[in-house]
Amino acid sequence: xxxxPITIQIISLLSALLFLLFIFRLIVKGKLREEYSILxxxxxxxxxxxxxxxxxxxxxxxxxxxxYPPSLIFLGAIFAIIIFLVHLSVVVSRQQNQIKVxxxxxxxxxxxxxxxxxxxxxEASGASPSAAxxx
Amino acid sequence: xxxxPHILVIVPCYNEQGAIANVVHELTAVRDRxxxxxxxxxxxxxxxxxxxTIIRSLPCSYLNLPVNLGIGGAMHSGYxxxxxxxxxxxxxxxxxxxxxxxxxxAVLRPIFQQEADVxxxxxxxxxxxxxxxxxxxxxxxxxxxxxxxxxxxxxxDSTSGFRAFNRRTIEIVNRYYPDEYPxxxxxxxxxxxxxxxxxxxxxxxxxxxGVSSINTSRALYYMLKVSLGIVFMYFRLNNKRxx
Numbered sequence: 001x002x003x004x005p006i007t008i009q010i011i012s013l014l015s016a017l018l019f020l021l022f023i024f025r026l027i028v029k030g031k032l033r034e035e036y037s038i039l040x041x042x043x044x045x046x047x048x049x050x051x052x053x054x055x056x057x058x059x060x061x062x063x064x065x066x067x068y069p070p071s072l073i074f075l076g077a078i079f080a081i082i083i084f085l086v087h088l089s090v091v092v093s094r095q096q097n098q099i100k101v102x103x104x105x106x107x108x109x110x111x112x113x114x115x116x117x118x119x120x121x122x123e124a125s126g127a128s129p130s131a132a133x134x135x
Numbered sequence: 136x137x138x139x140p141h142i143l144v145i146v147p148c149y150n151e152q153g154a155i156a157n158v159v160h161e162l163t164a165v166r167d168r169x170x171x172x173x174x175x176x177x178x179x180x181x182x183x184x185x186x187x188t189i190i191r192s193l194p195c196s197y198l199n200l201p202v203n204l205g206i207g208g209a210m211h212s213g214y215x216x217x218x219x220x221x222x223x224x225x226x227x228x229x230x231x232x233x234x235x236x237x238x239x240x241a242v243l244r245p246i247f248q249q250e251a252d253v254x255x256x257x258x259x260x261x262x263x264x265x266x267x268x269x270x271x272x273x274x275x276x277x278x279x280x281x282x283x284x285x286x287x288x289x290x291x292d293s294t295s296g297f298r299a300f301n302r303r304t305i306e307i308v309n310r311y312y313p314d315e316y317p318x319x320x321x322x323x324x325x326x327x328x329x330x331x332x333x334x335x336x337x338x339x340x341x342x343x344x345g346v347s348s349i350n351t352s353r354a355l356y357y358m359l360k361v362s363l364g365i366v367f368m369y370f371r372l373n374n375k376r377x378x
Contacts, residue, residue, distance in 0.1 A: 100204055100314070104212035107178075107198040108219070 013051035020044045036091075039084055140223035142173040142243070145213030147206050147296075148230035149180040152189055158228070159193045161236035169240060176216060177230065180209040206296070207317035211308070214300075218309035225308075226299045234297040238337040242299045251333030252304045253325050255290065256297035264338030270351075274358060278319040281362070285369050286326030291334055293319040304330055313364055316357055320364040327372040 023040045026032035050056050061069040144162055148155050159175055166173040175195035179187050181203035190197045198212055210227060217225040224246055228234045238256060245251035258264055259275070271294075278293040296318055300308065307328055313320040325332055 099202065100208050100211075103200050103202045103204055104208065104215060107200045107212050108216060111196065111198055111216070 009051055009054065013048065016044050016047040016051060019047075039080075039087075043080065139172045140247070141221070142171055142224045142226060143213075143217045143220070143222040144173060144175050144226040144228055144239075145210060145217065146175065146177045146195075146228050146230045147180060147209040147213070148177050148182060148186055148190065149203070149206075149209070150182045150184045150186060151230040152182070152185040154232040155186055155230050156189055156193060158230055158232055158236070159195050162228070162239070163194060165236045165239050174222075176213055178209040178213045180204060180206070205315050207312060207314040210317060211312040214305060214308040214312060218305050222305065223302050224299055225305050227296055229296050233339050233341070235338065235340060238297070241335050241337055242297060245333040245335060246299050246301050249301075250331070252301050252330040253332045254299040255292065255295050255322075255332065255334045256337035256339075257290075257292035257295055257334040258337060258339045259291040260334060260336035261338075264340065270354065274354070277358070278361070278365075281365055282319070282322055282326070285323055285365065288322075288326050288332055290322050290332060293322050297337060297339070313368070316361050316364075319361050320368055323365050323368050324372065327369065 020041065023032065023037055023044070027034060027037050057069045057072065061067075061072045064072070066072045146155070146158055146162075151158075155177065159177065162173070162175050165171075175193075177190045177193070177195055177197040179190055179197055179199045181200050187199060198216060200209060200212065204212070213227075214225055224243065226239065226242065228236070228239075234256065242254050242256045245254040259272075275292065275294055279289065279291060282288055282290050282293055304325065307324075307330070308321070311324070313324070322332065
């Protein structure tokens with residue numbers, strides 16, 4: 001590989017910046033929590049670095065003894081994706097646990113309220129009991 | 136323990152509109168006959184049929200879960216209720232009528248006599264009544280072997296959901312109770328916590344209404360999930376014990 005053509009370099013740089021902008025917008029709008037955005041920001045920064053540092057990928061591949069530089073990209077990308085998926089499974093498991101505890105707490109509180117005759121019909125959605133959730 | 140221990144019978148109910156009323160009525164009959172200080176708590180696990188309306192008309196307390204949690208989560212909320220309200224004994228009894236209330240005294244006896252912390256009604260000791268299908272018995276045999284291996288305790292009917300716990304066990308299951316298919320998993324939990332498990336022979340009926348929560352296509356998933364649950368429960372509690 002002699003050198004990366006300039007057009008593809010510009011395209012990758014632009015798309016990486018656009019992606020970064022997209023992530024920032026999601027955070028600002030409150031649709032993405034900061035802790036989950038860290039990985040995406042790091043990924044984009046790496047993309048930008050390699051868009052600018054043209055020989056970087058080849059030099060690192062050479063240093064690691066990888067003959068075909070793109071395969072290094074795939075290796076790194078797949079690795080990152082797997083780690084992130086595991087992380088998401090952990091998050092989902094934690095949330096499932098939290099939902100379970102909350103559901104049980106709601107059922108127990110409904111029972112309590114019914115016994116104190118605060119509410120008659122537990123599933124009356126209009127009645128929002130002012131029971132403070134204490135830890 | 137007071138001379139007359141307070142008993143809570145927890146009946147998990149998911150779409151059991153045809154059977155739940157009978158289960159509760161049988162229980163009240165047994166209570167009146169035996170003179171137990173017994174309360175009934177039906178846990179409605181977000182049923183999609185008429186169960187809730189029926190439960191409301193029955194002479195029992197109930198918890199109404201706003202989200203379907205499965206049998207483990209439903210039972211756990213019942214145990215939390217038993218713990219918070221200071222019950223001495225908690226009993227689990229299925230809402231489909233498989234567990235005859237007449238067998239309740241037999242299941243309670245080891246707890247009354249303080250011979251056991253956990254009493255499990257087993258249909259395989261005297262081999263009377265409904266015995267379940269061949270493949271299911273094979274699976275139960277496998278769990279028996281797994282329990283023997285891990286906690287050195289022989290529990291013949293580890294999938295039985297007809298059980299009684301004393302206060303010590305209630306305190307433990309108040310803190311943690313397995314999620315999805317809790318019965319075999321909780322036996323390993325009890326064994327590793329050093330609880331005394333006792334099995335008593337009971338007769339079970341074939342279900343009156345509804346279908347089993349475990350059909351053939353789910354059987355494999357069930358075995359895998361429960362095996363994993365048991366093995367990881369073993370490692371988790373063993374680590375805690377040695378620390």
